[in-house]
Amino acid sequence: MTNLAHHLSESAERFATRPAVRLDALALDYASLEAATARMAGLLTAHGLRPGDRVAVMLPNVPYFPIAYYGILRAGGVVVPMNVLLKERETSFYLRDSGAAIIVAWHDFAAAAQHGADEAGATCITVRPGDFEAQLAGATPTDAVVERADDDTAVILYTSGTTGTPKGAELSHANLRGNARTVVEMLSLDSTDVVLGALPLFHSFGQTCGLNASVAAGACLTLIPRFEPDAAIAMLDRDQVTVFEGVPTMFAAMLHSAARPANGTLRLCVSGGAAMPGEVMRGFEAAFGGEILEGYGLSETSPVSAFNQPGRPRKVGSIGTPVADVEMRLLNVSEDGIGEIAVRGPNVMKGYWQRPDATAEVLDADGWLSTGDLAKVDEDGYYFIVDRSKDLIIRGGYNVYPREVEEVLYEHPAVREAAVIGVPDEMLGEEVVAVLGLVAGATADAEEIRGWVKEQVAAYKYPRHVLLVDELPKGPTGKILKREIAVTLP
Numbered sequence: 009m010t011n012l013a014h015h016l017s018e019s020a021e022r023f024a025t026r027p028a029v030r031l032d033a034l035a036l037d038y039a040s041l042e043a044a045t046a047r048m049a050g051l052l053t054a055h056g057l058r059p060g061d062r063v064a065v066m067l068p069n070v071p072y073f074p075i076a077y078y079g080i081l082r083a084g085g086v087v088v089p090m091n092v093l094l095k096e097r098e099t100s101f102y103l104r105d106s107g108a109a110i111i112v113a114w115h116d117f118a119a120a121a122q123h124g125a126d127e128a129g130a131t132c133i134t135v136r137p138g139d140f141e142a143q144l145a146g147a148t149p150t151d152a153v154v155e156r157a158d159d160d161t162a163v164i165l166y167t168s169g170t171t172g173t174p175k176g177a178e179l180s181h182a183n184l185r186g187n188a189r190t191v192v193e194m195l196s197l198d199s200t201d202v203v204l205g206a207l208p209l210f211h212s213f214g215q216t217c218g219l220n221a222s223v224a225a226g227a228c229l230t231l232i233p234r235f236e237p238d239a240a241i242a243m244l245d246r247d248q249v250t251v252f253e254g255v256p257t258m259f260a261a262m263l264h265s266a267a268r269p270a271n272g273t274l275r276l277c278v279s280g281g282a283a284m285p286g287e288v289m290r291g292f293e294a295a296f297g298g299e300i301l302e303g304y305g306l307s308e309t310s311p312v313s314a315f316n317q318p319g320r321p322r323k324v325g326s327i328g329t330p331v332a333d334v335e336m337r338l339l340n341v342s343e344d345g346i347g348e349i350a351v352r353g354p355n356v357m358k359g360y361w362q363r364p365d366a367t368a369e370v371l372d373a374d375g376w377l378s379t380g381d382l383a384k385v386d387e388d389g390y391y392f393i394v395d396r397s398k399d400l401i402i403r404g405g406y407n408v409y410p411r412e413v414e415e416v417l418y419e420h421p422a423v424r425e426a427a428v429i430g431v432p433d434e435m436l437g438e439e440v441v442a443v444l445g446l447v448a449g450a451t452a453d454a455e456e457i458r459g460w461v462k463e464q465v466a467a468y469k470y471p472r473h474v475l476l477v478d479e480l481p482k483g484p485t486g487k488i489l490k491r492e493i494a495v496t497l498p
Contacts, residue, residue: 010181011156013081015188015224016042016074022225023199029071030230030247038226041078048079049150050158051143053130055110059084059154062164064103064111064130065210066090066121069231072135073209074219075144076112081181084154087163088176090209092117099124104363106176107382119437133283158182160462164361165212165307177308177330184295187310187355188220194317195276196252199226202273203251204243206235206258208484212272212311213280217253227251234311235486237261244269244296252298255281257425257486259300264424264447274298280305281487283393283411285418286324304393308370308377309334310355314391325415326390327383337376338385345384346394350376351444382409397488401430401438406468408440410490411469416464417442422452425480427488430470442471443493445480473497 019028020042027035037042043219046151052063063080065087067073067334080087087104092114101122103111113121115136125132133143156162162184164176202223204322207214222229230247233241235254241262243249250273259279277292277300289300301318304327305311313323314336316328338347352375359367370378382394394409403406410428417426424444442461446452454474462470473495481492 009184010158010160010293011081011084011153012162012181012184012188013045013078013121013153014221014226015185016045016078017153019199019226020221021163023163025134026199026226027228028072028223030228031069031071031233033206034071035228037054041074043149044075044144045078045082045150046149047144047147049074049083049154051133051147052080052083052085052110053150054147055133056338057085057110058074060086060090060107060160061110061155062108062258063372064088064090064095064106064108064113064330064344066092066099066111066113066117067135067210068092068114068233069205069209069214070233072140073112074223074229076135077209077219078223081162084151084156084163089163089165091208091210091235093484094120094124096127100127103128103130105173122317123428125326131209154182159358161358163215165215167307175363175366178358178361179310180358183310183355183357184216184220186333187312188224188262191217191221192225194315194331195221195278196318197221197227197251201225201227201230202247202248203227203249203253204230204240204249204251205229206240206254211485212305212307212385213253213485215280216310217280235261237265238267239268241265241269244274245271248273250275251278252276253278253280253487255279256284256288257282257482257488258484259284260288260425261486263288263292263295265298268295272297275302278303280311281485283325283414285415285416287418290325304328304391305355306379308357308379309351309353312350313353313355321350321388323386323388323390323392325387326392328391328402329389338383339378342408346382347384347391348397349381349383349391351379351380352376399429401428401440403430403433403438403449403468404436408469412438413442413461413465413469416461417444417457420452420457420460422446423457424448424450425488427480427490427493429490429493431473431496431497439497440469440471441473441475441495442498443475443477443495445477 341347388423
């Protein structure tokens, strides 16, 4: 049984009456979720879907997402998840590039979805609570799960497109089934767990570690459509959350909130998407309980590749060791032991959708994927991310790794969030700039913070310019987007 949708069928058989997905007061048990996906598959088949056809999903974190997701897979289709905030031009690109004949879109974003569908010649199915249930009720259920081969594509995940247009990473049923099972085993997830679904389900982290792993384990995924720290903290108590998965900015926002959970139900937290500052990790654990374990991955690796695995020593600042059946190594290692991470294993994508040129740039004939992330590895095999290769700052011939400087910045009590970037400089090639958001009510100024860092790092590393902003730009998961930081120096 290869189709990723079998995870849901298996859990529906074992845990029929247990809650699968929750949104506030609404809880959908496994039997109901399974039945809804069967009708979704029937609805799509009536619209002409055939095995291998692509279907775009433009839904927020609501129960309709897993209904659409597993319904498409059940019918043998390929899911193309899309950020709900995409505009008309972007929806047109996604639909045209993927060749999706159908898009399933949330009613609040239907205009952009319909425009893209019109441009691409696709059908738009609008999901409006009440109306959509009627559509499903009128569909003939597809009782059997359409079988797919291990290497058949299950999901096309588009990368953020830091350079050029976004590329679709083709992830197979075997890629995603295996990675979800790995997460279940590492986190010891079972049907008694409640996982806080704060990560967007259209993103690889939320999809594999949140949705697919929870469903595979028979756990409950409690959804939050838009992350707000106070709301997330309230949900810890309300739903007796045992596992929280997030990106560092989520942990930091919750830590800096005045709210705290009354009950300590958290047993484990998972951080990924970006480096977790040590100060945030220690502060969150002290305030909320639940050990934070960092992991590493990317869309192209389904995504989990490395993790600080339970039962082994945790090293703060490390992404841990490669997960089961995955190999990692460093390429082009410098004298100081830093090289680019390469990954090989059953989690690595088939390639970029219809982009053999782009695939060849990152995936070699032996199956090694070049990630673009710079790291070093210690004597125990633990990897430590230094930075993205494109984020490296070269100041006067010296390498400055922004993450090292950011770690120091986060130790300052007034700093809530930080990004260190390089800007062109006529004399030195690049100059180091820190862009910061401060804790509410903090009185520190740029001069004080610059002096703080200067005392703790080599002279060539400290930021000559410190800029204070209300908020740093972030992507859909809450990850700070350095490429969108615009700096004007005096």
